[in-house]
Amino acid sequence: MTDGFAGRLPSAAIAVAAVFFVLGGHAVAQDSPADTAGTTPIVFDARVVGDSNRTRFVADLTDVADAAVFTLADPYRIVVDMSEVGFRLPETAGQDGRGLFSAFRYGLISPGKSRIVLDVTGPVKVDKSFVVAPAEDQPARLVIDVVPTSRESFLEANRAYRDSLSVEGAAKRDRALVAAGKGENQGPTVILDPGHGGIDTGAKGRGGGVEKDLTLAFAQVLGEKLKATGRYNVLFTRTDDSFVALGDRVAIARENDADLFVSIHANSFRGRSIRGAIVYTVSDGASDKMAAEIAASENQADVLSGIDIAEEDSNEVMDILLDLTRRETRNFGTVFARNLVNELKTATPMFKVPHQQAGFKVLEAPDVPSAMIELGFVSNAEDEKLLKSEAWRDKTATSVVRAIDDFFEKKLAQRGGQ
Numbered sequence: 227m228t229d230g231f232a233g234r235l236p237s238a239a240i241a242v243a244a245v246f247f248v249l250g251g252h253a254v255a256q257d258s259p260a261d262t263a264g265t266t267p268i269v270f271d272a273r274v275v276g277d278s279n280r281t282r283f284v285a286d287l288t289d290v291a292d293a294a295v296f297t298l299a300d301p302y303r304i305v306v307d308m309s310e311v312g313f314r315l316p317e318t319a320g321q322d323g324r325g326l327f328s329a330f331r332y333g334l335i336s337p338g339k340s341r342i343v344l345d346v347t348g349p350v351k352v353d354k355s356f357v358v359a360p361a362e363d364q365p366a367r368l369v370i371d372v373v374p375t376s377r378e379s380f381l382e383a384n385r386a387y388r389d390s391l392s393v394e395g396a397a398k399r400d401r402a403l404v405a406a407g408k409g410e411n412q413g414p415t416v417i418l419d420p421g422h423g424g425i426d427t428g429a430k431g432r433g434g435g436v437e438k439d440l441t442l443a444f445a446q447v448l449g450e451k452l453k454a455t456g457r458y459n460v461l462f463t464r465t466d467d468s469f470v471a472l473g474d475r476v477a478i479a480r481e482n483d484a485d486l487f488v489s490i491h492a493n494s495f496r497g498r499s500i501r502g503a504i505v506y507t508v509s510d511g512a513s514d515k516m517a518a519e520i521a522a523s524e525n526q527a528d529v530l531s532g533i534d535i536a537e538e539d540s541n542e543v544m545d546i547l548l549d550l551t552r553r554e555t556r557n558f559g560t561v562f563a564r565n566l567v568n569e570l571k572t573a574t575p576m577f578k579v580p581h582q583q584a585g586f587k588v589l590e591a592p593d594v595p596s597a598m599i600e601l602g603f604v605s606n607a608e609d610e611k612l613l614k615s616e617a618w619r620d621k622t623a624t625s626v627v628r629a630i631d632d633f634f635e636k637k638l639a640q641r642g643g644q
Contacts, residue, residue: 267291267366268312269332274324280353280373281325283344287311287366295355295370298532299381302349304370305532306342307335326350326372331530333425335469341425343532346372349380414485414634415459416452417478419588420445421491421524424469426531429494431604433611437492438467440613444601445490448623455627457634471533472525472587479594486562486630487596489588492613493520494605501606502577503570505563506598508556508589513582520600521584551593558595561636565629566597573625574602574612599626 320330335341354371422428428437512518602609
């Protein structure tokens with residue numbers, strides 16, 4: 227995949243004085259622009275106008291913000307990185323396409339930086355891009371005009387600026403911050419990985435449940451319970467509403483010599499009657515069609531968030547030793563998954579086939595036993611209600627602690643018998 231800098235937008239630089247946690251994509255009670263003066267700029271309206279010959283994206287803001295535009299191919303996207311802004315847009319904003327834009331998403335990409343990702347129907351040229359300062363009764367505006375171009379021209383424009391861009395720089399700096407230090411506890415290191423975050427909202431339920439919020443809430447409860455045992459060194463891939471790339475999540479586990487990696491997600495599927503928790507482990511294939519579809523959806527998180535996935539391709543050479551390590555690690559992951567199923571079923575409804583396998587990128591660390599807990603289906607009203615319940619979180623997190631305890635007790639006993 228190729229990316230490139232299409233232009234830095236002329237705007238008045240601003241100092242972001244207030245911290246604003248973006249609620250990526252869900253509606254918030256709107257204030258008037260006057261109500262938000264002196265705080266983080268707010269995007270309060272966004273629209274697409276034009277046709278397939280020329281299409282314009284316009285975002286209205288309460289104040290100007292620094293912004294830079296670049297493009298990504300395969301799939302074709304336009305990405306706008308901005309100094310931190312808030313979004314107060316309708317739930318359905320960005321879902322309907324027009325002209326050369328098919329959809330757009332938005333949210334926090336890293337502390338102090340927000341992102342808008344615009345999906346385009348094919349190779350385009352950013353013909354104009356600028357920010358207009360507010361004047362009289364008109365708000366500040368971000369404007370991006372695109373016109374069709376050839377793939378060759380699209381890629382050539384990207385190549386010219388590739389070295390000047392650092393798309394993943396902020397995410398990698400965040401990774402170093404989250405992963406810093408092992409803490410005082412010398413017990414096994416357990417990495418908790420709340421799925422999604424920031425611009426990547428994950429699945430959404432009809433009752434207002436948003437996967438990125440539900441997974442973080444559960445991880446926080448689970449983390450406190452694990453710390454309370456005094457037996458584990460607990461680290462998180464994220465502790466707030468920030469985006470973390472899939473490769474960075476794996477790297478956090480490996481760089482901290484993790485003994486266990488637990489990824490926490492919530493499912494969504496077409497059939498609203500489908501419900502129950504599922505535990506996934508990684509494999510080259512998939513247990514069934516649904517498992518394959520869910521893995522494919524989860525693996526698209528970086529693409530949807532404007533990350534150049536070409537940079538994430540591993541150059542690791544597979545040798546005999548690494549292959550043996552990977553096999554042993556996957557076996558440990560399977561043992562842990564069985565523990566999870568046995569304990570989770572005492573606390574929450576389970577899917578009819580509770581342990582499944584698929585090619586989840588986030589579970590691919592070759593030397594860290596890993597499993598993913600899909601807590602339930604937010605597409606199911608009953609499951610969504612449970613996932614939003616504090617009492618359910620407490621009970622279910624306790625069952626996961628028991629599964630982790632059992633995993634390390636058996637592992638220790640196995641080593642003692644050797």
